[in-house]
Amino acid sequence: MKPVGILGGTFDPIHYGHLRLAEEMLELARLEQIRFIPAGNPPHRNSPGVSAQHRCEMVKLAIADRPAFLLDEREVRKQDKCYTVDTLKELRGELGNEQPICLLMGIDAFLQLHTWHEWERILDLAHIAVGYRPGFAFDTRSMEPTLHEQYQRRLCSVDRLAEKPSGGIIELSIPRLEISATMIRERISESRSIRYLLPEPVATYIHQHNLYKSC
Numbered sequence: 269m270k271p272v273g274i275l276g277g278t279f280d281p282i283h284y285g286h287l288r289l290a291e292e293m294l295e296l297a298r299l300e301q302i303r304f305i306p307a308g309n310p311p312h313r314n315s316p317g318v319s320a321q322h323r324c325e326m327v328k329l330a331i332a333d334r335p336a337f338l339l340d341e342r343e344v345r346k347q348d349k350c351y352t353v354d355t356l357k358e359l360r361g362e363l364g365n366e367q368p369i370c371l372l373m374g375i376d377a378f379l380q381l382h383t384w385h386e387w388e389r390i391l392d393l394a395h396i397a398v399g400y401r402p403g404f405a406f407d408t409r410s411m412e413p414t415l416h417e418q419y420q421r422r423l424c425s426v427d428r429l430a431e432k433p434s435g436g437i438i439e440l441s442i443p444r445l446e447i448s449a450t451m452i453r454e455r456i457s458e459s460r461s462i463r464y465l466l467p468e469p470v471a472t473y474i475h476q477h478n479l480y481k482s483c
Contacts, residue, residue: 270300271368271395271429274359276343276352278307278449279323280316281474282330283466285447289399292442293372294336297397297426301336302372303359308343308350317453318479320344329469351385356393360433368433369394374444375404382415391418394434399442406439456480 275290282304290302306323309315316323324341331337342358343350352371359369371394373381378398381387390396400406408416423429423436447465455462457480462471474480 269366269368269430270298271370272359272363273297273299273302273370273372273397274305274356274394275302275372276305276307276355278316279304279327280318280449281323281326281452281466281470281479283447283449283452283470284464285445287330287467288445289374289442290337290372291334293397293399293440296440296442297370297372297429297438299336299370301338303338303340304331305340305342305355306344308346309348322473322477322479326470326473329473330467332469353384353386353389353393356390360393366433368430370397370429370438371395372397372399374398375400375406379411379415381418382412388414388418391421391435391437395423395429395432395436395438397429397438397440399440399444401444402441404441453480457482 273293277286279286293299294302304327306320306327308320324339324344327339331339343355363369371390373396375398408419411419419437421435421437423438426438428436429438452462452465456474
């Protein structure tokens with residue numbers, strides 16, 4: 269049974285950095301699909317610059333031509349703060365106890381995982397796939413002790429992801445595009461071009477709805 273990938277984020281706006289990471293993870297981790305889950309009220313960062321409706325529409329446009337990518341709007345429907353562990357609980361209940369689930373994240377997020385709400389329960393509900401730049405070396409000596417303890421659950425092969433529904437950590441070397449949502453918002457506010465930083469339908473949507481002009 270191929271794992272289902274979960275990629276969360278504010279997607280404010282979604283750009284080629286997000287999409288390239290998802291494409292690499294889909295291939296390298298041999299995932300069945302990837303669910304893009306825009307954050308509603310994220311606990312670890314400021315509120316998104318535009319509404320949940322706009323962010324979801326932009327994700328929908330960005331992934332329209334990729335059947336393996338799906339939009340999941342569960343978090344944006346909630347009024348309270350959204351925690352990853354709660355989202356994974358819901359998904360586990362919907363997908364069943366045998367379906368492998370793989371939470372996708374970058375190395376920066378992984379190294380802060382111990383600050384997340386009920387973070388140690390995440391590995392009871394899903395695997396974690398950590399994307400890092402080619403040539404990056406994990407410095408386990410500087411890793412937070414409780415996170416380092418969980419890091420011992422890392423897997424030696426992506427094949428292991430399909431063998432169990434949760435519990436493993438896999439590291440994947442993924443070229444990173446130097447694109448950020450912050451940079452895109454700043455360029456829009458300065459009336460500078462955002463061409464080739466995100467899909468053209470997303471850029472068109474941003475301009476049509478006059479988004480990020482006051483960022």
